[in-house]
Amino acid sequence: MTVRTRFAPSPTGYMHIGNLRTALFAYLAARRYGGKFILRIEDTDQERNVPESLAAIYSGLALAGLEYDEGPDKDGGYGPYTQSKRLSIYQAHAEQLLVTGAAFRCFCKKEATNLEDSEPGEPADADGAAEPSRRDPCRLLTNGEIETKINAGEPFVIRQRIPDSGSTTFEDRVYGTITIDNVQLDDQVLLKSDGFPTYNFANVVDDHLMGITHVMRGQEYLSSTPKYNLLYEAFGWPIPIYVHLPLIVKLDGSKLSKRLGDPSFEDLVMMGYLPEAIVNYIALLGWSPGDDQELFSLAELTQVFSIDRINKASAIFSLEKLTWINGEHIRALSIDEFHTLAEKYYPDELVKYNTFKISELMQVRTEKLTDIPQMVDFFTAVPEYDVDMYQHDKSKCTPEISLEVLKAVTPILNELSDWDNDSLYGALQLFAKAHGYKIGTVMWPIRTALSGVPATPGGATALAEILGKAETLARIDAGIKKLEHVLN
RNA sequence: GCCCCCAUCGUCUAGUGGCCUAGGACGUGGCCCUCUCAAGGCCAAAACCGGGAUUCGAAUUCCCGUGGGGGCACCA
Numbered sequence: 001m002t003v004r005t006r007f008a009p010s011p012t013g014y015m016h017i018g019n020l021r022t023a024l025f026a027y028l029a030a031r032r033y034g035g036k037f038i039l040r041i042e043d044t045d046q047e048r049n050v051p052e053s054l055a056a057i058y059s060g061l062a063l064a065g066l067e068y069d070e071g072p073d074k075d076g077g078y079g080p081y082t083q084s085k086r087l088s089i090y091q092a093h094a095e096q097l098l099v100t101g102a103a104f105r106c107f108c109k110k111e112a113t114n115l116e117d118s119e120p121g122e123p124a125d126a127d128g129a130a131e132p133s134r135r136d137p138c139r140l141l142t143n144g145e146i147e148t149k150i151n152a153g154e155p156f157v158i159r160q161r162i163p164d165s166g167s168t169t170f171e172d173r174v175y176g177t178i179t180i181d182n183v184q185l186d187d188q189v190l191l192k193s194d195g196f197p198t199y200n201f202a203n204v205v206d207d208h209l210m211g212i213t214h215v216m217r218g219q220e221y222l223s224s225t226p227k228y229n230l231l232y233e234a235f236g237w238p239i240p241i242y243v244h245l246p247l248i249v250k251l252d253g254s255k256l257s258k259r260l261g262d263p264s265f266e267d268l269v270m271m272g273y274l275p276e277a278i279v280n281y282i283a284l285l286g287w288s289p290g291d292d293q294e295l296f297s298l299a300e301l302t303q304v305f306s307i308d309r310i311n312k313a314s315a316i317f318s319l320e321k322l323t324w325i326n327g328e329h330i331r332a333l334s335i336d337e338f339h340t341l342a343e344k345y346y347p348d349e350l351v352k353y354n355t356f357k358i359s360e361l362m363q364v365r366t367e368k369l370t371d372i373p374q375m376v377d378f379f380t381a382v383p384e385y386d387v388d389m390y391q392h393d394k395s396k397c398t399p400e401i402s403l404e405v406l407k408a409v410t411p412i413l414n415e416l417s418d419w420d421n422d423s424l425y426g427a428l429q430l431f432a433k434a435h436g437y438k439i440g441t442v443m444w445p446i447r448t449a450l451s452g453v454p455a456t457p458g459g460a461t462a463l464a465e466i467l468g469k470a471e472t473l474a475r476i477d478a479g480i481k482k483l484e485h486v487l488n
Numbered sequence: 489g490c491c492c493c494c495a496u497c498g499u500c501u502a503g504u505g506g507c508c509u510a511g512g513a514c515g516u517g518g519c520c521c522u523c524u525c526a527a528g529g530c531c532a533a534a535a536c537c538g539g540g541a542u543u544c545g546a547a548u549u550c551c552c553g554u555g556g557g558g559g560c561a562c563c564a
Contacts (some may be wrong), residue, residue, distance in 0.1 A: 008564090010564050011564080012563085012564075042564065044563090044564080045562095045563055047563090048563065048564080104561095107523095144547070157562055159562095175492095175493065175494090176519070178492070178493080180511095181491080181494095182492050183491095184490075184492085184559095185491095185560090186560070187559095188561090189550045189561080194562075196562085197560070198561090198563080198564085199563070199564045200564090203564090208561060218558095220557095220559070220564095221558095221559090221564090222493060222558075222559080223490065223491070223493080223559040223560075224560085246493095246494085247556095247557070247558075249499090249556095249557075251499080253557065254557090255557085281500095284500060284501080284513095285500070285502095288500085288502070290502075291502085292512050292513075293514060294501095294512085294514090312493075312494060312495090313494050313495065313557095314493095314556090314557060314558090315499090316499060316500075317499095317500095318499050318500070318514075318561070319511080320499075320514060320515055321499070321500065321514045321515080322514095323514090324514055325514085327526095327527090331527075352554085361526095363527095364528095365525070365527075366526095376523095393522080394524090395489090395523080428523080429523090432523095438523095439522095440523055441522075441523095441524055442493065443524075444524070446523085451524085453524090454524070455525035455526080456525065457524095457525075458523095458524085458527090459522090459523040459524060459528075461523070462523090
């Protein structure tokens with residue numbers, strides 16, 4: 001059996017983290033077991049469709065590196081891969097269920113309760129919300145009555161006829177055996193009055209027709225899966241392997257929501273996270289390799305991923321750990337790769353310096369690409385700072401000593417012929433020894449004068465090399481003036 | 489309300505009856521390294537939700553609680 005998995009997003013918005021994780025796991029399962037990964041667009045809700053989000057799906061998958069084998073723009077013989085283009089297929093299948101009695105026409109108006117139910121406010125009336133559809137009066141309509149209504153042009157939906165008694169059991173690869181009493185299931189709508197199928201119907205028809213072997217989706221579908229099983233049975237189709245995935249939630253247990261400010265995949269990329277780091281991180285949300293490895297490339301994941309190692313409990317999304325993984329991925333980059341990425345975050349004025357050398361200093365210190373601008377800010381201009389910054393106990397440094405050092409060091413630097421890190425360090429080390437200073441006592445004032453900030457990528461000599469002789473001496477001179485002004 | 493699912497350090501997790509005085513990672517604290525800051529190295533604090541049962545022996549099995557999440561749409 002060739003494994004076939006699918007990612008079936010609806011184009012209703014951005015690519016949120018939970019969706020991406022589902023896509024990732026479906027992709028990994030297909031790759032790991034030598035199968036096919038299919039993209040299917042579930043655009044059966046005409047009201048909620050957001051045209052731009054289709055582009056977001058494509059770009060999101062591309063950014064994450066999740067290449068699909070079949071999809072709307074990549075025919076694999078099971079198309080079309082967009083549900084709105086498969087309407088006649090759903091209609092024909094619904095007809096078939098009508099004939100066998102597994103479904104029936106319902107002429108009821110849309111429930112008035114819908115209006116209240118969808119309100120985010122107070123749950124005014126909790127009782128009876130799900131009643132109308134379950135004990136649907138239209139189940140009892142005679143053929144004659146149905147015909148009359150059809151002829152009268154009354155709109156109708158097609159509903160699934162759920163058995164009144166008994167229970168439905170299914171097997172999930174993650175959650176095990178699950179049984180639900182049929183009375184808990186409602187006569188769900190299969191085909192809407194606008195002729196479009198509901199997700200509940202389309203996913204079953206398409207998953208079967210597209211040969212999906214492993215149905216991978218969020219855990220929120222667990223309780224409606226029995227209804228899908230009943231559908232498969234009504235058609236006489238084999239039941240696919242179900243793989244329900246645990247949810248990704250926030251620290252307070254609620255689910256991730258764009259409206260509440262939780263970042264989408266694209267947002268995270270804009271926040272300075274590498275797509276491969278995000279992928280690495282979410283792979284670890286609800287799955288673990290079984291050993292201590294935590295850093296993975298997508299290619300490595302396709303080698304070690306296993307459905308058997310998927311967890312049941314929902315996982316909390318933590319930016320802290322993602323940030324660490326991001327830092328690790330950044331450090332794993334070649335210096336050229338990092339430089340290419342970092343350059344985009346350097347302010348324009350930085351080009352007067354050797355930005356490649358700056359990148360060399362930055363790589364090990366960058367956790368998020370967006371941190372870069374403020375970290376290199378001082379190169380273009382020393383910010384206003386207080387002379388207290390020259391006070392540094394660990395370096396045995398005070399403003400007074402700093403003034404002394406800066407003055408003494410100026411001629412040495414001035415006469416230095418080779419302006420590079422090693423020469424600078426050598427000369428200053430010599431100076432420190434000659435005057436009985438700790439090396440830090442010499443370096444701290446210089447670093448401070450050159451940057452005006454308490455922490456810099458690289459030390460005094462590294463900064464001096466990049467700044468160049470003229471600028472270095474100018475900044476030291478400015479430091480001297482500042483100190484003299486305050487101390488005298 | 490009814491139904492389903494889940495439950496190990498703050499967080500992600502390892503753990504499938506004895507290897508557990510519960511392992512790793514992030515984060516936190518300390519130390520080392522060190523021309524600042526990082527990175528790196530070392531160390532530390534930190535968890536089996538509660539109660540029963542099964543067993544010679546339970547984090548691991550079962551039951552009951554409790555807590556959390558999900559579902560109950562002509563949304564997916």
